[in-house]
Amino acid sequence: MAARGARGALRGREGWRIGIRNWLSKRREYSRSAPETESGVGPMDSVFTKCEQCGQPIYEKDLRARFNVCPNCEFHYPLSAPERIRLLTDTGSFQERDGGIFAEDLLGFEDYRQRLEKARAKTGLDDAILSGTGAIGGRQVALAALDFRFIGGSMGSVVGERVARTIEFAGTEELPLIIVSASGGARMFEGVYSLMQMAKTSVALSRYVEGSWPYVSVLTDPTFGGVTASFATAADVVLAEPGARIGFTGARVIEQTTKERLPESFQTAEFQREHGMVDRIVHRLSLKGDLERLLGFLP
């Protein structure tokens, strides 16, 4: 029951085809249960909230302390890019790079500007990504994290550009590369510019992998469309968070087009691991430790 309820919610968060309004509205469900972060979500008015997965009450501070993982059922709620970086990097080691790049509304797409302003105000970010360098267990890495709260983590020109710059920086500085994805896919408001970010990040990556430093991709809920179909899956090692929905086209669209009812497990991280697409399912609170272990083996 709870599962189905959550599934219903998850469905809404699957893939660019389902759309940004949708994600945003869904996102608000989280903001209820999401903790206060440096990243601009306003302070909580309530002291505790109800887990949409297990229905148990959770104290905001507990959820916060566990980086949005339910203490009761271990459900992984979306995590903002700043919190993700706080989770992964050694304290004080992160230095942002490539800030101050902003999307231009070159297509003049209906209310794109307003959406951008809203998202910037809400998240305190320039766009749906935070990137730079940091240390993970003392090992210097280049890393980027996408932020689902910013227009569904959709990949527009800024996301593409900052991902590409992060990859290039990792290559020239001979650093391991870590990218944490959370994205509905392409950013329709930028039309073909959004599509072309798949090519941009791929050319950058194809040069990086000519070197011998590792690229680890972490897929979180949700990762779909143009992000999955470019840099997020072209990694040496692909990790995923439990229960995360991952795929190219969202389940709802597939059900609409093929009239086929899809199983509960469809496109979960566990499903993708079963199908050989993902190396490991890693609990959020183990992720830093896993990355330290992994990097310990690699150049």
Added chain:
Amino acid sequence: MAARGARGALRGREGWRIGIRNWLSKRREYSRSAPETESGVGPMDSVFTKCEQCGQPIYEKDLRARFNVCPNCEFHYPLSAPERIRLLTDTGSFQERDGGIFAEDLLGFEDYRQRLEKARAKTGLDDAILSGTGAIGGRQVALAALDFRFIGGSMGSVVGERVARTIEFAGTEELPLIIVSASGGARMFEGVYSLMQMAKTSVALSRYVEGSWPYVSVLTDPTFGGVTASFATAADVVLAEPGARIGFTGARVIEQTTKERLPESFQTAEFQREHGMVDRIVHRLSLKGDLERLLGFLP
């Protein structure tokens, strides 16, 4: 019905697990309908034979003229290595290489020597392979053809050695490489030496493909086991004859071990094309023309 009858026969010719005695007995069915060749099959005692596929009478000379393809139902009967080379190479252009290499019975395996002598006498070949250089539509190539009549075309040390030498010669002389397979798989009588021919041909091939000359593999009925699992499938282009049975383990063994009834089409060339393993099904009488076309595009 005819199909099932033929299938029964085909079943008997599938893969090393089913065995050599079996192939030999089956082979005799062909020798009835197989034409006289330079390769040592004795003269026909009957003027015509009955097609095991369509049941129609066929004149030996017609069958001979069509390289063992039934004029009535187009069923492809096994073709000896010498006939295969006559089919593919420009008249008078073939020059055998690496003759005079003979199998040694290093394991002292029960009646291996006798089997070898029988096979040599019957086929006039040193072993289950004929290899050398020739011209195909004026284009010089290195080529090898396996001969199913020789202990089921099984890959022993001589087959492995001559395949490896042909590959190496193609590499040093910068020639395209064509290998026509017809084999039940490994030659058990040579034990681990037979197994190791898979590694031998693979190392040779892995060096050849560092160059930029094409390797075309032609799979004929039957091709199984160690041959399919090494050089025969590691080609730039894989062609197969209609109806040829191709796979790793023969259908009969699979039915015995898994107790599952397999479809008629299982492991046919058409099945392998459907499953993405083979590029094209090519009628025997079009094979030379196809190779000429194909080589025309390639370095």
Added chain:
Amino acid sequence: MILDFERPIKDFEERIAELRRLAGPSAELRGEISRLEEALDAARRRIYSNLSPYQRVQVARHPERPNFRAYRDALADDFYELSGDRFFGDDPAVRGGLARIGDHNVVLIGHDKGTDVNSRVRGNFGMAHPEGYRKVKRFYDLAARFRLPVVVLVDTPGAFAGRGAEERGQAWAISADLMALARIPVPVISAIIGEGCSGGALAMCATDYIGMLENSYLSVIAPEACASIIFRDPGRAAEAAEALKLTAADMKGRGIVDEIIPEPLGGAHNDPDSTIKAVGNSLNRVLDGLSDTDPETLREVRYERYRRIGAHASENGQAG
């Protein structure tokens, strides 16, 4: 099949045909006819020079529009099709093989939308599964190994959205194509001959040169899907097509594609031969131009080309 905006033209044509029947020797009728013919011609020009983006999308999807098979048969002196991904299957939604185009031996690849109901269904209307993209990857590798240029004819409504496609890693397959395209050491050129929709198109057109037929389109998403998502109303597809700036003119203007290949008046389906010829000339010209470029330069230029594209600006105002 007649598109709505083609209706007035069809009416004209029918009236002229009718008059012809009546005409006979009568002089003034013949005058009437020629006047109508001029009007028809004017109408054609007016309508086709003012097609809306969504109307162009409809032309791009026109069932009689020449497709991969027509180009292959007309432009390739010989075509030796290869098939299979060597992992799971062969996807008829994309086809490819060795071909001779003009003086060039190439690897020719394209989406196959088919020509009749059977072949359309068999080709899944040009929507490929992972097997298809993995077959394409095999073709890219083959071209690299034998130093053969790659020519791609793009015509797809997008990668297929289905259960099997997701189970077998649709996103992984497309990503692998993009990675292969990025480093392939030979010229890779494409022509968008109809629909160029989503990652399913990009996996086959992120190339060194992109030609685009006048009425074809390139988009991150189908206008209908965009409308139902953004406007919550599939009926507003025309607006979405407008907003997405997906026409050949937009692409050329924004420096995404290199050339607009003009179509005959009335669209490619009104004169397939001249359209195919125009595309052929473009491909041959580009192949001639690129054939001597060394691999490193090709990769370098390709890198810069796709690295550059973006709609963003840095704080200091200069483009990122």
Added chain:
Amino acid sequence: MILDFERPIKDFEERIAELRRLAGPSAELRGEISRLEEALDAARRRIYSNLSPYQRVQVARHPERPNFRAYRDALADDFYELSGDRFFGDDPAVRGGLARIGDHNVVLIGHDKGTDVNSRVRGNFGMAHPEGYRKVKRFYDLAARFRLPVVVLVDTPGAFAGRGAEERGQAWAISADLMALARIPVPVISAIIGEGCSGGALAMCATDYIGMLENSYLSVIAPEACASIIFRDPGRAAEAAEALKLTAADMKGRGIVDEIIPEPLGGAHNDPDSTIKAVGNSLNRVLDGLSDTDPETLREVRYERYRRIGAHASENGQAG
């Protein structure tokens, strides 16, 4: 589980145990006991120094024989398992990942026969599907990319013979592994810890160094299958095992493998720890020895090694 030829030893052990219960202080009984213990020891030696090839095959298949998991847990300071072929699935019949063995970061791969009914079934008794060989191919490529040596623990009755395996190209997958092994620019070493049967084993042991446990076997075919084919009688498996010359001693004698790793008296299952330790020492020694060899030398030597093997002679008598 007790193998037939182990029976007399078991009887001895039981009698000794029984006597111990009766014994108490009595001197002559203690004398009897120690005599029996000597006899037991002698019997052990006699039986285990004269194991027939087929008896060794049975020891190699012993359910309590230490398997991949035991070696992994004992020899790897840390093991980070990776999974998936990126095409179709993840095959639990073969496992692999990043591991630290001694001073070496390596890619560790092995057949997983499992430890109980569930894990044995899940690992399909060590018989891999194409997904498994393609996962292994991914590991080979990963090792090449990061210049990590590869350590393989071989223990398989062969590649799986089944419908799905054939449908997804079992032969193609094995062939791709052999091709990858041939050119991998890092040291690749293997230890045959149990069964090394058919192409399914070779795809993972055509390496720069092959160690082989005393009672493990390497064969082109399982003795039972060989017997039913050649002798038309599966019951003659023992003869087939004899004829196939599949023991570690045969392999060492014929220069196919580099080292016989001795097992404790009674076989590996009688003392897993010392067996695993012995294998570990061998692997570490070999890794130390190869770690500085440059890629070209590795490939050259590997080429010569496998290019050489064969049971044939040229007319002029010299080996081919």
